[in-house]
Amino acid sequence: MTDAQVIKARGLVVRHGLVVAVAGASLDLVAGTTTGLVGESGSGKTTLARAIMGLTPIKSGSVVVDGRDLVTMTAPERRRWLPPRVQMIFQDPAASLSPRVRIGQLLAEPLRVHGMLDETSRIRQLLEALGLPFDLTGKYPHQISGGQARRVAIARALVLHPRFLIADEPTAGLDVSVQGDFLNLMSSLQKTLGLGTLFISHNLNVVARTTNRLAVMYLGKIVEEGATRSIFAKPSHPYTAALLSATSEIDPLRRKPRIILKGDVASQSGPPSGCRFHTRCPRAMPRCGRDAPELSTVDAVHRVACHFPIA
Amino acid sequence: MSSSLKSRDPEPAKTDAQRSALIEVRDLSVSFVDKHGERFSVLRNIDLSLQPKAIMGVVGESGSGKSTLANAMMGLLPKNAVKEKGDIILKGKVVDPIALRGRALAMVFQDPMNALHPVMTIGTQMVDAQRARFPNHLIRELRKRAAEMLTKVGIADPEKRLSCYPHELSGGMRQRVMIAMALLVEPDLLVADEPTTALDATIEAQIAELFRASRDTLDGATLFVSHSLGLVSELCDEVVVLYAGAIVERADVAELFNAPRHPYTRALIACEPRSDDQSDEAMVSIPGGLPDLSSLPAGCVFASRCLHASQICRQIAPPLVTAGQNHLAACWHPQ
Amino acid sequence: MFRYMLWQIASLIAVLVGAVAVLVMLTDLIPGDAASVLLGSRATPDAVSALRHSMGLDLPAYQRVARFLWNAAQGNLGTDAISGHPVTGTVLRAVPNTLMLAFGAIVVSIGLGLPLGVHAAEKPGGVVDRCTAFIAVGLISTPSFVIAILLLLVFSVRLGWTPVLGGGEGEGFLSRLHHLILPVVAVSFGWIGYIARQVRASLLDVLGQAYIRTARAYGLSNRTVLYKYALKVAIIPVVSILGVGIGDLIGKSVFVETIFGRPGLGALINSALRDRNYPVVQAGVFVVVVLFVVTNAVVDLIYAWLDPRIRERFFRHGDQ
Ligand SMILES: Nc1ncnc2c1ncn2[C@@H]1O[C@H](COP(=O)(O)OP(=O)(O)O)[C@@H](O)[C@H]1O
Ligand SMILES: Nc1ncnc2c1ncn2[C@@H]1O[C@H](COP(=O)(O)OP(=O)(O)O)[C@@H](O)[C@H]1O
Ligand code: SF4
Ligand SMILES: [Mg+2]
Ligand SMILES: [Mg+2]
Numbered sequence: 001m002t003d004a005q006v007i008k009a010r011g012l013v014v015r016h017g018l019v020v021a022v023a024g025a026s027l028d029l030v031a032g033t034t035t036g037l038v039g040e041s042g043s044g045k046t047t048l049a050r051a052i053m054g055l056t057p058i059k060s061g062s063v064v065v066d067g068r069d070l071v072t073m074t075a076p077e078r079r080r081w082l083p084p085r086v087q088m089i090f091q092d093p094a095a096s097l098s099p100r101v102r103i104g105q106l107l108a109e110p111l112r113v114h115g116m117l118d119e120t121s122r123i124r125q126l127l128e129a130l131g132l133p134f135d136l137t138g139k140y141p142h143q144i145s146g147g148q149a150r151r152v153a154i155a156r157a158l159v160l161h162p163r164f165l166i167a168d169e170p171t172a173g174l175d176v177s178v179q180g181d182f183l184n185l186m187s188s189l190q191k192t193l194g195l196g197t198l199f200i201s202h203n204l205n206v207v208a209r210t211t212n213r214l215a216v217m218y219l220g221k222i223v224e225e226g227a228t229r230s231i232f233a234k235p236s237h238p239y240t241a242a243l244l245s246a247t248s249e250i251d252p253l254r255r256k257p258r259i260i261l262k263g264d265v266a267s268q269s270g271p272p273s274g275c276r277f278h279t280r281c282p283r284a285m286p287r288c289g290r291d292a293p294e295l296s297t298v299d300a301v302h303r304v305a306c307h308f309p310i311a
Numbered sequence: 312m313s314s315s316l317k318s319r320d321p322e323p324a325k326t327d328a329q330r331s332a333l334i335e336v337r338d339l340s341v342s343f344v345d346k347h348g349e350r351f352s353v354l355r356n357i358d359l360s361l362q363p364k365a366i367m368g369v370v371g372e373s374g375s376g377k378s379t380l381a382n383a384m385m386g387l388l389p390k391n392a393v394k395e396k397g398d399i400i401l402k403g404k405v406v407d408p409i410a411l412r413g414r415a416l417a418m419v420f421q422d423p424m425n426a427l428h429p430v431m432t433i434g435t436q437m438v439d440a441q442r443a444r445f446p447n448h449l450i451r452e453l454r455k456r457a458a459e460m461l462t463k464v465g466i467a468d469p470e471k472r473l474s475c476y477p478h479e480l481s482g483g484m485r486q487r488v489m490i491a492m493a494l495l496v497e498p499d500l501l502v503a504d505e506p507t508t509a510l511d512a513t514i515e516a517q518i519a520e521l522f523r524a525s526r527d528t529l530d531g532a533t534l535f536v537s538h539s540l541g542l543v544s545e546l547c548d549e550v551v552v553l554y555a556g557a558i559v560e561r562a563d564v565a566e567l568f569n570a571p572r573h574p575y576t577r578a579l580i581a582c583e584p585r586s587d588d589q590s591d592e593a594m595v596s597i598p599g600g601l602p603d604l605s606s607l608p609a610g611c612v613f614a615s616r617c618l619h620a621s622q623i624c625r626q627i628a629p630p631l632v633t634a635g636q637n638h639l640a641a642c643w644h645p646q
Numbered sequence: 647m648f649r650y651m652l653w654q655i656a657s658l659i660a661v662l663v664g665a666v667a668v669l670v671m672l673t674d675l676i677p678g679d680a681a682s683v684l685l686g687s688r689a690t691p692d693a694v695s696a697l698r699h700s701m702g703l704d705l706p707a708y709q710r711v712a713r714f715l716w717n718a719a720q721g722n723l724g725t726d727a728i729s730g731h732p733v734t735g736t737v738l739r740a741v742p743n744t745l746m747l748a749f750g751a752i753v754v755s756i757g758l759g760l761p762l763g764v765h766a767a768e769k770p771g772g773v774v775d776r777c778t779a780f781i782a783v784g785l786i787s788t789p790s791f792v793i794a795i796l797l798l799l800v801f802s803v804r805l806g807w808t809p810v811l812g813g814g815e816g817e818g819f820l821s822r823l824h825h826l827i828l829p830v831v832a833v834s835f836g837w838i839g840y841i842a843r844q845v846r847a848s849l850l851d852v853l854g855q856a857y858i859r860t861a862r863a864y865g866l867s868n869r870t871v872l873y874k875y876a877l878k879v880a881i882i883p884v885v886s887i888l889g890v891g892i893g894d895l896i897g898k899s900v901f902v903e904t905i906f907g908r909p910g911l912g913a914l915i916n917s918a919l920r921d922r923n924y925p926v927v928q929a930g931v932f933v934v935v936v937l938f939v940v941t942n943a944v945v946d947l948i949y950a951w952l953d954p955r956i957r958e959r960f961f962r963h964g965d966q
Contacts, residue, residue, distance in 0.1 A: 426860045430954055
């Protein structure tokens with residue numbers, strides 16, 4: 001695997017004031033695969049994504065993108081280095097389009113900034129791939145439909161042909177009736193362009209359908225990580241198991257016995273000692289309150305941070 | 312869960328004749344007036360009947376009129392809503408829901424972050440919520456009831472919690488408070504409008520469990536609005552599918568999910584992603600969108616998106632008719 | 647909470663020091679040095695420099711600031727350059743008149759503005775709503791001395807209902823109140839409308855909130871919803887507006903009392919300015935600033951008391 005094909009985040013720590021939003025997380029994004037990131041709200045998913053995008057200061061750790069560590073770069077260097085390599089789409093992507101800029105300009109601007117030529121043909125190709133008519137370029141965001149705006153947001157992210165795409169809850173607020181369409185588009189783009197995607201979502205069923213690898217976050221730490229199939233088939237971390245059991249299923253035959261966790265997510269500003277999950281964990285032992293477990297190997301494609309993983 | 316409420320097996324389905332409705336909605340139609348003074352129809356000819364202790368699920372895409380139905384049953388329609396016609400019937404009598412709020416009717420809302428008053432304590436709010444129902448009780452008694460109910464919904468140290476402000480509680484905890492508030496009123500109808508939508512998965516599971524368990528305490532019926540088919544299938548006894556303001560299908564839960572008759576219901580179920588289904592097949596969606604509510608089509612409201620639509624579908628609206636045992640569907644070509 | 651108080655007191659002191667520094671520098675900027683102005687053009691240079699020395703004008707500015715503050719802390723606001731009496735007594739005699747006017751204006755602004763605002767919110771588009779809108783938009787920006795003169799012309803000169811001049815000092819309480827009416831109206835007029843508008847806007851906003859719907863869903867009466875649930879939140883932004891407004895009210899009071907010839911701080915500063923009696927000007931302005939700072943601190947405390955979310959933030963400050 002060449003450098004260009006991977007983003008390696010190692011031991012990332014990000015603080016917001018007193019809150020340690022990401023408390024030492026490591027994650028690999030590989031071109032051509034989709035990595036899911038799940039966890040309760042406030043667990044640090046967005047912060048982790050923003051750190052990889054160079055959008056938030058990193059306290060310690062490293063993020064190596066195409067062979068260069070963001071931490072060692074100056075801000076202007078990052079602004080040149082990252083956009084052609086990694087792009088991000090946000091929750092409610094349509095709302096992130098600036099209202100006073102025509103779609104065409106919106107798409108051409110990054111190309112110009114990064115000195116790429118033949119704008120028009122690139123934009124034409126991209127819009128075609130997204131199933132959007134070219135005459136959209138003359139319109140303002142409010143003149144197009146919500147569904148189109150969502151696609152335009154993707155187009156803007158892809159116009160520089162990045163190898164990596166980070167999507168932060170891109171389907172939040174979408175009805176199931178249109179969500180499928182959107183996800184199909186994402187996965188076909190991912191395949192044809194060979195993108196490495198980080199897909200943040202709170203809908204586990206969607207994650208199961210759309211990702212190859214999965215990372216589960218709890219209070220700023222990644223507690224389980226591995227091949228999506230393997231984790232769904234046999235979750236090792238008690239939190240993952242509870243999370244998976246919490247998704248509702250229409251088909252009674254598919255329903256898993258539900259593990260109801262006690263209590264709420266603990267506070268990020270004063271996380272529990274030892275394993276951060278021990279206050280809610282049905283398997284907790286005294287040791288869990290003392291030692292913080294490190295990620296360790298379950299099998300070739302699966303790692304977990306738990307003293308007493310589910311066998 | 313530390314709750315003392317325990318879930319139990321749902322009662323076996325009764326036949327129609329055995330059912331005696333506790334609360335009914337008859338032929339309810341509601342419109343809204345938009346900024347330009349134009350009317351658009353949001354609910355049309357809604358008929359519902361809810362049995363004691365039963366949970367009725369209401370599903371449908373956003374904009375289909377679920378919240379409007381919930382609000383209409385609570386007498387909480389916004390100012391620009393017009394009730395065109397229809398009645399709410401409680402125990403056989405036509406009633407004005409506004410007069411029954413906090414007595415026979417109680418509600419749990421979607422957003423637990425904003426549904427509680429930010430600068431009043433939980434205790435004050437829980438006491439006030441019982442005033443209409445128990446006008447002759449002393450505040451001390453109402454507070455005691457509130458503390459007991461907090462324990463029942465799984466909140467430890469209730470006395471301390473009563474003097475908390477909402478911002479001192481987590482989202483899940485606030486929703487428990489809201490549910491406790493509703494149960495305190497011992498309502499004939501508990502309306503819950505997307506009570507878990509704003510919550511995380513593990514917290515959603517806790518709250519769903521609480522609703523299931525609430526049947527032990529609550530003799531009234533529950534109207535449970537959700538856009539999550541999975542949750543509704545697990546929690547409810549009966550399900551109503553709304554589309555563009557009309558009931559397109561209604562049946563007992565097992566029947567509805569095992570043998571959906573309406574193409575919309577079938578499509579909606581097909582859209583729901585399944586965790587163990589990791590095939591590379593494309594995911595399903597329903598192309599198109601809700602019709603323009605201010606100029607509804609002459610025929611079936613779903614015709615523009617329906618794969619089975621025929622000539623008659625586009626001309627004449629299908630009536631809601633029997634499509635199986637205790638099963639209604641509004642479709643010319645039920646599947 | 648303790649930390650919060652300390653912070654408040656520190657910022658209070660900072661404002662005071664800043665104000666005194668500005669005062670001292672202004673005295674420096676005024677053409678003609680205070681001492682020579684006082685002694686007249688025929689004074690000998692020796693006499694001027696002696697007076698300069700006794701007034702402390704020969705000291706560097708920062709020392710004068712420190713000296714003024716140090717003396718003020720001990721209750722000594724300086725010596726009247728003309729009469730040679732301590733200024734403190736003069737100023738303290740003027741303060742109650744100004745305070746009466748300012749607080750009268752605050753009470754009237756809130757006492758009328760709040761209920762009018764509630765009424766306007768209950769019946770948007772009604773008579774009260776439109777009147778308060780007119781007052782707020784039309785009169786908040788009209789200088790209060792214009793209103794004062796108009797009021798004087800109509801009610802005192804024309805109709806003779808109210809006294810023309812003075813604060814009714816040395817007379818009974820009722821007479822004092824009588825003297826207070828017009829000045830209070832002049833100061834608070836625009837504010838009544840402004841507060842009513844603010845109350846209306848924030849009440850309408852609050853009435854659309856989810857927690858109000860909750861209260862209604864539990865059968866609470868309209869009265870309870872409005873006065874207990876909605877107003878509690880709606881007045882929070884109004885209080886913060888008042889924080890700014892109090893400065894304005896005090897400022898207006900100082901102007902208005904000059905017009906009505908009330909022997910308050912305004913009249914005092916005004917006549918001292920005319921006489922170039924700088925120690926009195928300094929002391930008078932200093933007291934106005936103190937009043938301003940203290941009332942602002944009180945408003946902040948009320949704010950915290952009304953909103954537990956803010957209260958908690960203060961407490962947290964204290965914990966760390
Ligand atoms: N800009 C910010 N300032 C302060 N705290 C923040 C900020 N953004 C996030 N946080 C805090 O960091 C934690 C992680 O947040 P976030 O990364 O948004 O989580 P997630 O995306 O998993 O919901 C939370 O406790 C959140 O309150
Ligand atoms: N206060 C309102 N004013 C105007 N239109 C409204 C209002 N509330 C809801 N609507 C409209 O009524 C329709 C149904 O909305 P709603 O009952 O909220 O649907 P749901 O809860 O199923 O998403 C939508 O088209 C919505 O835009
Ligand atoms: S009536 Fe026709 S258009 Fe409507 S759902 Fe049935 S088949 Fe489809
Ligand atoms: Mg997030
Ligand atoms: Mg709704």
